[in-house]
Amino acid sequence: MSTIYDVAKESGFSLSTISNVLNNGPRPVRAETRQRILATMRRLNYHPSAMARGLARRKTHTLGILFGVVEPSAVVLNAYSADVLQGVLTAAAATGFNVTHYTNPWIDAEQSLANFRDQRSDGLIVVAPPIDSDLMPALASLDLPLVAVSWPSGEVAVPSVDADDRVGTRLVVQHLLDLGHRRIAHLMGHGNLLSALTRRDVFLDTMAAAGIARDPALVLPGQYSAETGHENARKLLTMPDPPTAIFAGNDEIAMGVLEAARELGVRIPEDLSLVGYDDRPISALLTPRLTTVKQPFIRIGEHATRLLLERIAGKEVEPVMHWLTPELVVRDSTAPPRR
Amino acid sequence: MSTIYDVAKESGFSLSTISNVLNNGPRPVRAETRQRILATMRRLNYHPSAMARGLARRKTHTLGILFGVVEPSAVVLNAYSADVLQGVLTAAAATGFNVTHYTNPWIDAEQSLANFRDQRSDGLIVVAPPIDSDLMPALASLDLPLVAVSWPSGEVAVPSVDADDRVGTRLVVQHLLDLGHRRIAHLMGHGNLLSALTRRDVFLDTMAAAGIARDPALVLPGQYSAETGHENARKLLTMPDPPTAIFAGNDEIAMGVLEAARELGVRIPEDLSLVGYDDRPISALLTPRLTTVKQPFIRIGEHATRLLLERIAGKEVEPVMHWLTPELVVRDSTAPPRR
DNA sequence: TTGACTAATCGAAGCGCTTTGCGAAGAACG
DNA sequence: CGTTCTTCGCAAAGCGCTTCGATTAGTCAA
Numbered sequence: 001m002s003t004i005y006d007v008a009k010e011s012g013f014s015l016s017t018i019s020n021v022l023n024n025g026p027r028p029v030r031a032e033t034r035q036r037i038l039a040t041m042r043r044l045n046y047h048p049s050a051m052a053r054g055l056a057r058r059k060t061h062t063l064g065i066l067f068g069v070v071e072p073s074a075v076v077l078n079a080y081s082a083d084v085l086q087g088v089l090t091a092a093a094a095t096g097f098n099v100t101h102y103t104n105p106w107i108d109a110e111q112s113l114a115n116f117r118d119q120r121s122d123g124l125i126v127v128a129p130p131i132d133s134d135l136m137p138a139l140a141s142l143d144l145p146l147v148a149v150s151w152p153s154g155e156v157a158v159p160s161v162d163a164d165d166r167v168g169t170r171l172v173v174q175h176l177l178d179l180g181h182r183r184i185a186h187l188m189g190h191g192n193l194l195s196a197l198t199r200r201d202v203f204l205d206t207m208a209a210a211g212i213a214r215d216p217a218l219v220l221p222g223q224y225s226a227e228t229g230h231e232n233a234r235k236l237l238t239m240p241d242p243p244t245a246i247f248a249g250n251d252e253i254a255m256g257v258l259e260a261a262r263e264l265g266v267r268i269p270e271d272l273s274l275v276g277y278d279d280r281p282i283s284a285l286l287t288p289r290l291t292t293v294k295q296p297f298i299r300i301g302e303h304a305t306r307l308l309l310e311r312i313a314g315k316e317v318e319p320v321m322h323w324l325t326p327e328l329v330v331r332d333s334t335a336p337p338r339r
Numbered sequence: 340m341s342t343i344y345d346v347a348k349e350s351g352f353s354l355s356t357i358s359n360v361l362n363n364g365p366r367p368v369r370a371e372t373r374q375r376i377l378a379t380m381r382r383l384n385y386h387p388s389a390m391a392r393g394l395a396r397r398k399t400h401t402l403g404i405l406f407g408v409v410e411p412s413a414v415v416l417n418a419y420s421a422d423v424l425q426g427v428l429t430a431a432a433a434t435g436f437n438v439t440h441y442t443n444p445w446i447d448a449e450q451s452l453a454n455f456r457d458q459r460s461d462g463l464i465v466v467a468p469p470i471d472s473d474l475m476p477a478l479a480s481l482d483l484p485l486v487a488v489s490w491p492s493g494e495v496a497v498p499s500v501d502a503d504d505r506v507g508t509r510l511v512v513q514h515l516l517d518l519g520h521r522r523i524a525h526l527m528g529h530g531n532l533l534s535a536l537t538r539r540d541v542f543l544d545t546m547a548a549a550g551i552a553r554d555p556a557l558v559l560p561g562q563y564s565a566e567t568g569h570e571n572a573r574k575l576l577t578m579p580d581p582p583t584a585i586f587a588g589n590d591e592i593a594m595g596v597l598e599a600a601r602e603l604g605v606r607i608p609e610d611l612s613l614v615g616y617d618d619r620p621i622s623a624l625l626t627p628r629l630t631t632v633k634q635p636f637i638r639i640g641e642h643a644t645r646l647l648l649e650r651i652a653g654k655e656v657e658p659v660m661h662w663l664t665p666e667l668v669v670r671d672s673t674a675p676p677r678r
Numbered sequence: 679t680t681g682a683c684t685a686a687t688c689g690a691a692g693c694g695c696t697t698t699g700c701g702a703a704g705a706a707c708g
Numbered sequence: 709c710g711t712t713c714t715t716c717g718c719a720a721a722g723c724g725c726t727t728c729g730a731t732t733a734g735t736c737a738a
Contacts, residue, residue: 001458001482003693003694003695004694004695005694005695013717013718014717014718014719015694015695015696015718015719015720016696016697016698016717016718016719016720017716017717017718018695019695019696019697020696020716020717022695022696023696026696026697026698027697027698027715027716027717028715028716029716029717030715030716030717033716033717047453047456047457048457048694048695049394049457049458049693049694049695050457050458050459051390051393051394051397051399051458051459051693051694051695052394052693052694052695052696052723053457053694053695053696054390054393054695054723055388055390055391055394055693055694055695055696055723055724055725056694056695056696056697056722056723057695057696057697057723058390058723060390062439062459072429072432073425073429074425075425075428076415076421076424076425076428077421077422077425082415082416082421083416085415086412086413086414086415086416089414089415089440089442090411090412092440092442093411093442093443093444096442096443097442098439098440098441098442098459099439099440099442100401100437100438100439100440101428101431101437101438101439101440102437103428103431103432103435103436103437103438104432104435105432114386117386118386118387118388118389118392119340119388119389119390119724120389120390120401120437143340255624281620281621282620282621282624285594285621342723342724342725343724343725344724344725352687352688353687353688353689354688354689354690354724354725354726355687355688355689355690355726355727355728356686356687356688357725358725358726358727359686359687359726361725361726362726365726365727365728366685366686366687366727366728367685367686368686368687369685369686369687372686372687387724387725388723388724388725390723390724390725391693391723391724391725391726392724392725392726393693393725394693394694394695394723394724394725394726395692395693395724395725395726395727396693396725396726396727397693458694679738680737680738681736681737681738682735682736682737682738683734683735683736683737684733684734684735684736685732685733685734685735686731686732686733686734687730687731687732687733688729688730688731688732689728689729689730689731690727690728690729690730691726691727691728691729692725692726692727692728693723693724693725693726693727694723695722695723696721696722696723697720697721697722697723698719698720698721698722699718699719699720699721700717700718700719701716701717701718701719702715702716702717702718703714703715703716703717704713704714704715704716705712705713705714705715706711706712706713706714707710707711707712707713708709708710708711708712
């Protein structure tokens with residue numbers, strides 16, 4: 001491996017001139033000199049060492065990424081993480097930054113913070129950090145540019161990017177209202193999850209805003225699973241006056257509804273309109289193809305990365321939430337209610 | 340940010356002693372001295388710089404990963420890459436290595452090789468590199484420890500890890516034979532893909548080895564898609580003497596078969612046994628739940644990483660193929676043939 | 679008490695770059 | 709032809725560590 005010294009010796013120029021060629025500046029270099037030096041580099045098969053550069057410049061041109069709550073054995077296996085990561089990689093590639101995974105799961109500040117103090121990367125993206133841990137406060141105490149994904153920016157002043165469930169829910173409800181539905185039921189995910197609560201609250205608000213009286217029998221608590229979806233759907237569909245549409249808390253729940261409807265001979269979308277949330281890959285393949293809300297996870301990754309790159313470049317970035325808008329994907333499971 | 344100099348000055352010991360405390364050697368340090376130095380480090384909030392260490396040691400304690408053929412905009416989105424990556428991260432975490440994504444897609448040696456010559460990582464895993472490119476030869480010419488995934492180790496001497504389609508195919512065929520099937524059809528993926536050819540060849544060989552005469556009408560060319568699966572399945576099932584079992588080249592094809600069977604009133608598994616390949620997430624959710632072959636992608640990632648770590652540690656690693664065994668997942672789509 | 683070791687520590691020389699104060703050479707100007 | 713700018717290029721001082729020969733203190737047998 002040849003070094004910049006070899007290039008200097010071979011070409012007959014000084015170190016600083018070589019460096020100026022390497023970085024196009026800061027001092028100007030005569031064209032002919034530059035050519036001679038470049039030729040020498042090629043001949044010696046020289047390439048600068050990222051370590052030495054990093055040390056001298058105190059910049060590594062590398063981003064760090066840390067996955068929070070997810071199981072270490074499944075960090076990128078769920079669609080959520082994989083999508084966010086994809087967005088991060090895409091946005092990083094656009095500026096030539098590489099991306100380093102911090103693989104060691106966070107224990108606590110005492111044990112884990114050292115990893116992030118080693119100047120290995122110029123900034124850090126933390127995806128879905130746990131709420132009840134010292135992770136974010138600890139990382140924020142470093143002077144390392146930091147951006148969070150899916151984290152309720154609050155006491156700790158860090159910019160954070162997330163999907164806007166409020167907008168997504170409004171899109172769903174409005175779609176059903178526009179089709180003419182009035183008796184719309186909602187099957188919730190588990191009530192200790194923020195998303196489940198948000199989707200329910202915004203569902204209720206939007207219905208109320210449309211002047212529809214609230215019917216507690218049409219809002220059922222549950223889990224984000226096909227089982228509770230199935231169970232709750234049977235309850236709804238065997239009511240004397242069943243709803244004409246169901247807004248399922250997510251696609252898994254919707255799959256449970258689908259099964260219940262099949263069992264009870266309820267046709268979708270003719271007898272019942274059904275909307276899910278998340279747009280799992282399978283949802284486009286169900287019969288009928290499911291109308292649902294596509295989460296903007298890739299865009300979230302991209303956006304977070306761009307914010308981080310701006311901070312690294314020295315721009316001020318407000319430590320606020322950035323809400324990205326999900327998209328309603330209308331397929332075959334929704335239609336106007338029967339007369 | 341305090342440096343090792345600050346610790347030296349504050350504690351009154353020399354640089355080299357500090358360094359010996361930091362690394363537990365190579366020279367011994369008296370216990371009391373170590374305690375005093377550690378205390379000073381804590382007081383100064385000192386942490387060593389990965390860059391400076393990397394420069395001095397010429398080791399970064401970081402692995403690189405590069406995804407080959409996949410679209411830059413979908414590097415980790417397909418289940419294959421995500422699973423391999425997961426395996427890599429898991430295995431790397433076990434030894435405290437971080438993992439750096441090289442985000443810039445490979446153009447050619449001239450333009451792209453420089454990225455990998457910068458000593459940024461101690462070794463490189465290349466996932467699914469293109470066959471007809473200078474990528475692998477170029478990378479192999481560097482003196483950077485290298486391991487490939489899904490690459491036919493051959494002219495270039497690099498260890499490579501992949502799933503063994505031969506074993507997987509034999510598992511499928513043997514399962515159907517064990518159930519008592521004799522008329523077994525195979526629906527191929529596209530013939531320019533190695534996997535499609537392997538699966539067909541091993542299918543034919545295993546059948547022949549079981550003493551079953553070859554029936555060309557039962558092996559149909561196609562694509563890895565539900566469409567051709569559907570089409571070909573209709574041909575098979577409307578034959579005068581239809582097969583009692585179908586080995587689909589992959590799960591997508593199997594889904595097409597499922598649809599065709601439904602249309603023609605052929606019950607699965609009563610009238611027809613069906614086996615897929617790949618075990619897509621959806622396959623466990625189909626009706627009937629699909630018997631298929633689960634690819635060992637996570638294990639592939641882990642295995643490749645362990646090989647690379649061994650090479651980095653200085654062990655000799657033979658530049659050969661490592662075949663990992665896939666797993667037959669028996670679900671509800673296979674049963675003995677009707678009498 | 680001394681010589682021969684061993685254990686503990688120090689000092690200085692790298693690792694491969696970037697950055698800056700400075701000086702030399704040439705161009706522009708009067 | 710001397711003076712003042714520009715442009716280029718040089719040398720040296722970092723960046724924050726590791727490494728290794730040299731030095732000192734400590735131990736033990738004779």
